[in-house]
Amino acid sequence: MELIDYKDFEGVKIVQQKSFVDERGSFLKAFQKKDFLPDYHIEQINFVESVEKHTLRGLHFQYGDHAESKLFRAVKGEIIALFVDLRKASGTFLKGDTFHLKDRNHAILLPRGFATGYLTLESNCEVLYLSDNMYVPGAEGGVRWNDPIINLELPVTNPVISDKDIKWDNLSREFPGIFK
Numbered sequence: 001m002e003l004i005d006y007k008d009f010e011g012v013k014i015v016q017q018k019s020f021v022d023e024r025g026s027f028l029k030a031f032q033k034k035d036f037l038p039d040y041h042i043e044q045i046n047f048v049e050s051v052e053k054h055t056l057r058g059l060h061f062q063y064g065d066h067a068e069s070k071l072f073r074a075v076k077g078e079i080i081a082l083f084v085d086l087r088k089a090s091g092t093f094l095k096g097d098t099f100h101l102k103d104r105n106h107a108i109l110l111p112r113g114f115a116t117g118y119l120t121l122e123s124n125c126e127v128l129y130l131s132d133n134m135y136v137p138g139a140e141g142g143v144r145w146n147d148p149i150i151n152l153e154l155p156v157t158n159p160v161i162s163d164k165d166i167k168w169d170n171l172s173r174e175f176p177g178i179f180k
């Protein structure tokens with residue numbers, strides 16, 4: 001298993017693994033504290049099914065102490081992970097990027113301070129993701145998938161999206177970040 005730093009986004013890591021394959025099928029070690037992420041505390045494990053191709057979930061974050069670090073893995077199908085750095089002190093503050101998770105042997109770790117989301121690239125996608133913090137609806141915020149400041153490059157113009165995610169405001173250059 002390899003953890004690879006992703007560009008200049010501090011703390012963002014790409015996980016590359018190999019499944020154990022035999023005549024019965026395959027075995028993937030989806031998480032292991034010791035050899036994988038010894039300091040990662042799993043608070044939640046979420047399993048999400050998206051029926052339609054080009055379903056876009058997010059981008060979401062939680063403010064302050066409720067911020068979450070998430071590890072996303074496409075268990076079935078392919079997705080494009082979306083993320084934006086909302087850490088005011090970071091060199092990549094308000095910079096966004098995408099990463100194509102093409103199979104279950106890859107995952108992406110996003111540290112606390114990022115807005116996160118993903119776009120499915122086929123129907124009936126299944127995503128398993130870990131979070132290191134509790135879900136606190138009152139502490140949640142969002143970034144629009146097509147926010148002009150972030151300018152994510154996506155292969156869609158009209159994704160399947162929730163009413164909640166349609167309503168997020170665009171960020172402004174004065175956005176103070178999600179940590180007080």
Ligand SMILES: Cc1cn([C@H]2C[C@H](O)[C@@H](COP(=O)(O)OP(=O)(O)O[C@H]3O[C@H](C)C(=O)[C@H](O)[C@H]3O)O2)c(=O)[nH]c1=O
Binds near residue numbers: 116135162
């Ligand atoms: C995230 C979450 C949601 N919920 C409930 C709240 C709603 O009734 C329902 C769906 O929530 P939501 O529409 O926020 O789910 P997604 O649009 O898939 O968003 C999630 O996936 C994107 C990629 C994210 O980055 C967030 O982690 C997360 O918000 O599950 C819970 O009960 N606990 C939770 O931890």
